[in-house]
Amino acid sequence: MRSLSALVALALAFGAAAVPSTAVHKVKENVVSPRGWTKRAPAPSDHIIELRIALPQPKFDVLEKHLYEVSDPFHERYGQHLTKEEVEALVAPEAESIHLVNEWLASHGIYEDDLARSPAKDWVHIKVPVSLAEEMLKTEYHIWTHDASGDSVIRTTSYSLPEHLHEHVELIQPTTVFSRTKSLKTSFRFSEAQEKSVAIAANAPPISVPSASGGHVDASCNQTITVTCILELYNAVGFKASATNGNQIGITGYLEQFANIQDLQTFFAEQRPDALNSTFKTILINGGENNQTLDEAGAEANLDTQFAYGLTFPTPATFYSTGGSPPFIPDVLTPDDSNEPYTEWLDFVLKQKTLPQTISTSYADDEQTVPVSFAKRVCAGFAQLGARGVSLTFSSGDGGVGDGEEDPALQECFTNDGRNVTRFVPLFPPSCPFVTAVGGTIHVPETAVFFSGGGFSDVFPRPAYQQLAVSKFLNKLAPGTYAGLFNPNGRAIPDVAAQADLFRIFLSGRPVSIGGTSAAAPTFASIVSLLNSARISKGLPSLGFLNPLIYALQATDPSVFNDITTGNNPGCGTPGFNATEGWDPVTGVGTPNFGKLKDIVTFDFADVLTNAAKLGA
Structure with a gap:
């Protein structure tokens, strides 16, 4: 060359x-x-x-058809994911x-x-x-x-x-x-008094939550979220993931966010002692680095890896450290002038023969800052991964219906097309219809957390899989509500939700409390990874692209998700949307009930459909 x-x-x-x-x-x-x-x-x-x-x-529409067929639990091809070579032939x-x-x-x-x-x-x-x-x-x-x-x-x-x-x-x-890719953490604070507050809370009676493991959650989870809290709340206590059945989980890292192994061991010692001395594989992409200096530990990277790997242990884990988003500094002339990290990551993973079945990302851009042609092309890359059996989760955002700024006074809810018209600001990639967008909740019993990103895409039309659920929500809105501020025909976000605040992690050797939908995405992804472990151990394929399954289950058995009906997501000078019964643009269809989901997804849907067809004949 x-x-x-x-x-x-x-x-x-x-x-x-x-x-x-x-x-x-x-x-x-x-x-x-x-x-x-x-x-x-x-x-x-x-x-x-x-x-x-x-x-x-030119054959992307054929790929999309395959994607929906292998992702639809009511289709005879459900779970018959395409190979790398088959996907490449279609694109x-x-x-x-x-x-x-x-x-x-x-x-x-x-x-x-x-x-x-x-x-x-x-x-x-x-x-x-x-x-x-x-x-x-x-x-x-x-x-x-x-x-x-x-x-x-x-x-x-x-x-x-x-x-x-x-x-x-x-x-x-x-x-x-x-666009300016940013990590989605809305609150980050040191909490040296955390240990005392946890000890006091531990003496309080457990909180009754019928859908939780054993019907209750430790009272301390209202002040501090730990691995145990998540397992209790989402009915996953006692499940043992396999270390050897081929299931894997991946976390993406950008913007020089380094996942620190020493902090991970401290986290394991406190919250997951059976995982102590286990670690994860780091893959460097496009000049990505793996700086293990304790002071250089990344809050986002530590949050994502500590909880994802703590929840899914002993599932083999991968952290992707992707460089190429400096940004450019004029007087230094940085040779890689790029702030489009998803393409760098996609370039790499689409070349790989084997991939983690579940991958979570906690970074996003304001959708309106991404040219439509580019957004659609990146989204098509995510579709390729879905067709190969990979479940992708993305944080839905931390600005409510706004642009991701934590401080409402700094939110810029105006169109970026020269008109400067007031508009809600959805985020991309969560707005891509081929990924699962994860909103946030807080406390036990759960309520929507105020910063949970949600709304409707101005780029992607609403996909068929969410038409019924979203239409029900829109039909309940008072006529004229937020007229002109959102696209009622757009792809709706989020799809689901999970806890998103008061997460206790270790950063540079110290315990801190941190929150954001950046916590919710790896949490939900971890539940999906546990479901994949259960399926793969039974000889079934991975879940792959989740959304058709999510909305089908919500329509047929709503109890597999904990419906969140309180809270709202203010932004852009408005109260935002309200959480309500069924799907809503704050918490989606709700948070997961692992126990019920496992019972359903470990059935071989293809066999069920085949037998049903025989009975019908």
Whole structure:
């Protein structure tokens, strides 16, 4: 492969393009200047950026059909997940698209040895100087600075392609993406008095919760959430996951969040002593690191790993540390200028033959900051994982119906399209219909926690699997409620919920109390992983894409979820939505009852359907 220095020299010496293109260019994508960002100086011409070129996936509708069939418990193909090779065949671009894009790249002096391709050949990656990228895309890159944080990126608001390529190139990034991926923790505080309060609470009588293990939960769980609290509350006490049946759980980490093993051992010693001296596998992606200096432990990473691995022990566990989201610092010229970490992670995991059956993520962007083309393409990547039998959970957000800012005074509930119209702000990827969005609850008995993110996507239409449940909620709303503030036809979030505050973890050697839907997502994912362990031990496939099953079960046996009917999620100067009977945009269909779910999902649905068909005949 050509060296970057050679490419730089080539671009500077020959005016960026080795072979000038005479093709007529037409604007492929443009966005208005993003609110909250300021355009600074032109981008340095010799700065190297990695362009990602997405080629169309003409058979994606076929993949989507397969996904829904293997995920629908009422379909005869339920659980018959696709292989890696089968998925790749369904997302592969047409040969003509590959040829024409190759021809265009060659016209700019870029050949096969200069690029990398995804296994399905639907993504092409090239590293080029800014000057060459500007020539190829007939655009100008600038340094843009986020006003509130000072973060900077190299971006453009418009780019063009030769007209004949428009139907053969879906998108090119980084160009118009101005999103700022953030972890979703709403409260984080040291609590040195925690131990005393727990000791006092432990003397109180248990709280009666009929759906819990043994019908009660320790009273201390109203002040401090531990592994034991979760197992009691969600009826999972006594279940032993397998260490050897092939089941695995994964946690994603971004933004230099490091999961500290020493803190994990301290956590295990206190809350899961049988797990002491066990650990997890760390996989480094795109320059990700594994800094084990105690002071560098990440609150988000520690929260996710300590509870997920504590709840699912001895299930083999993986932590993905993904780099590539610095952001760019103009005076340092960081070589990897990217804040699109999901694509880096997806690039890696889609290449793997074997994957954890359950993977949780506690990071998101405001949906409106992600170009529609990019959001849809990333969402399609999640669909590929679902088709292969992977369950993906994402935190629904920590700003109620707002944009994720903990302080309502800092929420910016306006459209990002130049109109500055007041609007609720759903988050992406939770708004992707191929993932399971997890909202938050607090206390015992459970009520919706005020920061639980929820609402309706402005990008993705409502999928069929949630049509019945969501329509019932909308029909109960008073006419005109929040008219114009949300899209009543959009994909609705969250799907489910779990405890989301007062989690006791260890961070840099100290006990702390932490909360957010970033706690709820790995908690729900852990329950799913335990269900997968039970299924796999019975010779059944993993649950895979969860949502069709979730809504089918809620419609047929609502007791498998603990319906949350109190609380609301204020934001954008409003009280937000109310938790209510059935699905709601605060807690979804509710929190899990593991015992009841296990009894259902360890049936072989395919056998049940086959026998039913025989009886019918």
